[in-house]
Amino acid sequence: MTATTTTTGPEPSASPDLSKPVGDPPLLEVRNLTVTYGGTVPAVRGVGLRVEAGQKLGIAGESGCGKSTLALALLRLLPTTAKLTGDILLDGEDVLTMKWGRLRAVRWAGASIVFQGAMHSLNAVHRVGDQIAEPILLHNAKATPAAARRRAGELLEQVGLPVARAQAYPHELSGGQRQRVMIAMALACDPRLIIADEPTTALDVMIQAxxxxxxxxxxADQDVGLIMISHDLAVLADTCDRLSVMYAGRVVEEGPARQVYAEARHPYGRALSAAFPRIGDPASRRAPRGLPGDPPDPAALPGGCTFHPRCPVALDSCATEDQELREAGGERRAACVLVDAPAADDSRSTS
Known part of the structure; x- marks a missing residue:
């Protein structure tokens, strides 16, 4: 892993400078984070995030927008072909400059991750109780195997599974049960931050809920910070306090989750919101609408605003002028030249 800290100011389209927090330092503060693969392919470009203890931050976007790369970058879990620059401050300590021993101590104990796809993340030949106990034994030198197994049973009960399931192998559990095991494992060392990467992927609606x-x-019970990643704005709006929408490796809109979902100011945020039905809302009787086209190839990003080839309200200048996050009302920011236009202009993106 190559990890360096940028010494220059943010790019024009980077997230706002978060170098002067007000009050106590946040649990997690990400400043101008970039991730580049192979030296030439930018997967994350100038992202800034801030998470307080007890706060739930949602990150939304289509596949390929950089969400999972961002999640893995927060704990330096990316392959060695990835180069990271910027700052990832966890409790004020920069993850990118940590030595290996310190980084190993922080993973699971300071921050943990619920990986996408529990069946692929669990070891098929070990019982789930042993897999939950393993990080406890690794991070607590005083823990005995018997104590770790007892703690694993307590964690299974905490996530709604009977203690007896500790003896099961992953293939003996349903998808929802495996996901609960992953959550129990993420809680094993009492981390202050949990990163959940698509935690409800491939689950039916009832189990997802x-x-x-x-x-x-x-x-809520443990006062930990949460970053939840999903393509589903409706789920994030219902679960999270704040929401960041990513496109082509950048945050293009952020603000209170329900506001962003209900009245996004960036055309991409509005398109994501319109792609989901609003059950029980008599004011919304139109069928969900898809967004034509695909996210751009990170190795061949278009000039100007990267969303302009798919944008229904793009101006001529959007093809040449990139946009940085700017105030968009209601404690929101959006990277769009039209955020200063009258709200009536928003209707053009859904017609």
Whole structure:
């Protein structure tokens, strides 16, 4: 892993400078983070985030927008072909400059991650109880195997599974049960931050709702910070306090989750919101609408605003002028030249 700290100011389209926090330092502060693969392919470009203890931050976007790369970058879990620059401050300590021993101590104990796809993340030949106990034994020198197994049973009960399931192998559990095991493992060392990367992928609607409620309850009970990643704005709006929308490796809109979902100011945020039905809302009787086209190839990004080839309200200048995040009202920011235009202009993106 190559990790360096940038010494220059943010790019024109980077997130706002977060170098002067007000009050106590946040649990997590990301400043102008970039991730480049192979020296030439930018997957994350100038991202800034801030998470307080007890706060739930959602990160949304289509596949390929950089969400999972960002999640893995926060704990330096990316392959060695990735180069990271910027600052990732966890409790004020920069993850990118940590030595290996310190980084190993921080993973699971300071921050943990619920990986996308539990069946691929769990070891198929080990019982799930042993897999939950493993990080406890690694991070607590005083823990005995018997104590770690007892703690694993307690964690399984905490996430709604009977202690007896500790003896099961991953293939003996349903998808929802495996996801609960992953959450139990993420809680094993009492981290202050949990990163959940698509925690409800491939689960049916009822199990998805149970997992989301479980995560919300655990965050509230333990006062931990949560970063939840999904392509589903509706889920994030219902679960999270704040929401960041990513496109082509950058945050293009951020603000209170329900406001961003209900009245996004960036055309991409509005398109994501319009792609999901709003059940029970009599004011919304139109069918969900898809967004034509695909996210750009990171190795061949278009000039100007990277969204302009798909944008229904793009101006001529959008093809040549990039946009940085700017105030968009209601504690929101959006990287669009039209955020200063009258709200009536928003309707053009949904017609």
């Amino acid at each position: 149970q997992i989301l409620r479980l995560i919300e309850q655990l965050v």
